[in-house]
Each structure stands twice: as C-alpha cells, then as structure tokens.
Amino acid sequence: MTFILAIDQGTTSSRAILFDANMKRAGTAQHEFTQHFPQEGWVEHDAEEIWDSVLRVCREAMETTGVTPDQIAGIGITNQRETTVIWDRATGAPIHNAIVWQDRRTADICARYKQAGCEDDVTHQTGLLLDPYFSGTKVKWLLDNVPGARDRADAGELMFGTIDSFLIWRLTEGRSHATDATNAARTLLFDIHKGDWSAEICDLLDVPMSMLPTVHDCASDFGTTTLLGGDIPILGVAGDQQAATIGQACFHAGMMKSTYGTGCFALLNTGDKPVESKNRLLTTIAYQLDGQRTYALEGSIFIAGAAVQWLRDALQIIDNAAESGELAEKADANQHVVMVPAFTGLGAPYWNPECRGAIFGLTRNSGRAEIANATLESIAFQTRDLWHAMQGDWDDNAEVILRVDGGMSASDWAMQGLADLLGAPVDRPMMQETTALGAAWLAGMRAGVYPDQQGFSETWALDQRFEPVLSADERDAAYTRWQRAVSAAMAF
Ligand SMILES: Nc1ncnc2c1ncn2[C@@H]1O[C@H](COP(=O)(O)OP(=O)(O)O)[C@@H](O)[C@H]1O
C-alpha cells in the first residue's frame, strides 16, 4: 500500500496525517505548542518548538500505523501563513521567536508607509494591504530590532521564510530554501501578477532579496528528507487556507470555501484573473499548478474558534468547544446581545488593528447562554461582512454556495446560524480535514498516485446542507445591530 504524509502546521498545533492510496485517513498525530504573548498585541512562536512538534507528529503517525518510509510516496506541507521566521544560513538557528500572523507590533510601521502614500502601489503588486498581518513588515521589524541582524542580513548570512520554508529547510537539512506561490503571495514582498518577488517592495521595506526562498508551483519537487527513516520527497506545499480551498475542490471560478479554525478565512476562486477588490478584500493566489496561477479573493477574520476558546479559557463558561453550541441553544431569543470579538483588531473588511473586543446589549437577564450565542453569531456576522464584500467585487450573478470546514464547522448550531444570517445555503463536506487533504492531494498528484483535478473533485461528498430558515426581516434587523456594534467598538 502507498501512503502520502500530510503535515499541517497550524497556529495552535502541528498535525501529521497519513492518507492511503484512496485518500482515506490512515493515521493522525497532533501536538499543541506554546503561544507566547510578550506584550499586548504581540504573538510569537518558538520555531524550534514548532520543528520538534512537527518531527514528533510525523514519527508518531508512522509508528502508530506501522507505515514505513518506503511506503510513503511523498510529503505535502500546509501551514499557518504569514508567520515569519528568520534563521542563520550556516547553523539553521532562528535569530528570534517567529512573529505570528496575529501579531500587531508593526501597526506603526504600516501607518508610516500608508502616510507616505505607499499603499496603492503595494496593493496593486501584492493584492494585500499595508497591515501588520503580512510578513513583510515583520521581517523589517526583526532586522531593525534584533541586535546585529541587519548587518548579518546584508552580509547574506540570514534567511527568511514562512513556516513551510523553515520546515523544508530543516527537513532537507539545509539543502532546499524554497516556498510555494501561495505562501509567497502572503508575504507582502511578492508580485502576484508576475509571479516573482518584487524588488521594488523589498527595497521599500529594506528586505535584502538574498534572504528570500525560491518560489515553486504548489505541486513540485521541494527537496527530499532523510529524517523520517528513509528518503521521502516533499512534493506539495500550500498555505493552509489555499490547501483547504484545494481540499474542498473549489477548482472553478465562483466556488467559495470558508474555514473556521482559530480565525476564519473565506476564499472565492476567481479563475485565471486576479480581481482587485473595491471592498478591502485581499487578492491572492489560490494555487499555482504547471506554472498557471489561479487567483482568489480572500476575506480574513482574525478571531473565530479563538472566541470559543476564550469562552472556555478566559470566561470558563464551557469546559470544551463543543459545549458552546449546547449552551447557545439555551439563549433567550428576545435578548439582542451582540459580541464583537476584536481581540486582535478587526480584519477584513475593516482592517482596524487598534479596535478591541466589546459586548453590547447586556441586561440583568443576560447570562452564559446569551454570551455563548452572541459569540457564535459574531462569527456568522463577520462571514456576512465578507459575503457582502465579495458580492460587491464579483459581478457573476450565479448563486454561490458556501463550503465550510475547520474545527468550528463541527457545530451544527453555529453552521445553522451561519446559513440563517447569510440567507444562503451552507455545505459541510464529509471530509472536514480539508486542509491536510489539499496538501496530500498536491503531493499525491505529483507522485502520480492520486487523480487529477477532475477526478479529485468527484470525490467531494456532502455531509450536511444547512438551509436558511430565518426570515429576511429578522436577518436584516440582526445584521443592522451587528453593524452598529462594530461602529461603536471601533469608536471606543
Ligand atoms: N464543536 C465546536 N463548536 C465550536 N467551536 C469549535 C468546535 N470544535 C472546535 N471548535 C473551535 O475550532 C478551533 C479549532 O479548529 P482547527 O481547525 O483545529 O483550528 P486551527 O487549525 O486554527 O488550530 C478552536 O478554536 C475551537 O475553539
């Protein structure tokens, strides 16, 4: 039997999943790792801890299934995007903790570039905005703030990479400094139209181009690892949201998926044409295969499942994530409690790094259930914000059905609420590990063991369709309350 090993390096945990020749899960291992919050608004990961967790889960998945290296035809890597690592070319040692995508420390740097009038040009080339979310200003911060880093970078001694790139470097023991087009497209340093690094933006952000990895197609030869007991080639790489888009088989223009993990990321396939957003969405690369780029419009929400974790860890009103739905079901429908989960600012379409969370509409009758319900609804409202923005940018009138995945999509209550507040059907597939599946498919297709796009699309199977049942009036009234709450939170 032949297998593909998918490595899913996420924001809170690393997972390894072995898929068999029929693309069925044969074994999984997962480890959480430490989140570091050194200052308000800062989020870091220890890249060494990430590396250890990745090696551990790969070895565990192989040991528990008894799969040997010679049975693994290839590795697919998918990863939290934008998170920035800089390491020493000679020793491989990171010069600092990784700065995580959620980190807001470069808000001032972004503001300065915006004031200098740079945003339009940056957006035009990269499809992104001058927001701390992306890697470019994080690289600048590291070079400017880690003692000696700027000189070492200028001397060609340092390397930059998103997590995929760092893992490839470590897995190949320094033989390959590579990334794929989807991860490159999130750095703020990559021209998504030319498919190459932008010398102009690297110059603007003071990033030496010698630090940058080589950019490949998503299905390509990224190097071979010998660290898992034999020679295994790395054949697929994609950022996690793009991998989920692939795993959901959103291969045609107009198909859209939304992944509810720590954050929520909705991607609408726009085909071979990049669509420049009029509504503060991002233009990004959905995937690049055989040198052909397929583009997407993306709406990024920073807090989705993380708000459920907040109910569990900070408020301690639930013991586990699944209880959030059970509690929300008990909420009094006549109370209009609205929660804005702007714990790390607001992403699309607001892009307000300074905004913080708020709860509105509390009365003496409001309790755990109303807060849990408001938390789950906030994720649906944010999706509706993105949905509206996408409809404004995408003038194709065909009905769009949303395909959902990620940890939170397991909640029937949250998914029904989503369909109600969108006023559109929501499809949840049987296979909810779409991110890992997308990475596995890239590697398996490259290895010649998995079907082509068409064949893969035919394997997508529906678990449940959630149809909207809320009246249009109720939906609109609820959305108006949400919009007022967001305005008030931003004004605070
Ligand atoms: N049944 C559930 N109801 C609501 N939220 C859930 C449920 N199960 C998981 N979650 C949330 O989903 C997130 C985990 O999803 P996952 O896709 O593993 O995220 P990530 O890849 O970002 O680590 C957590 O934030 C958790 O709170």
Ligand SMILES: O=P(O)(O)OC[C@H](O)CO
């Ligand atoms: O690790 P996730 O699933 O929260 O995804 C993080 C995103 O890639 C950030 O852009």
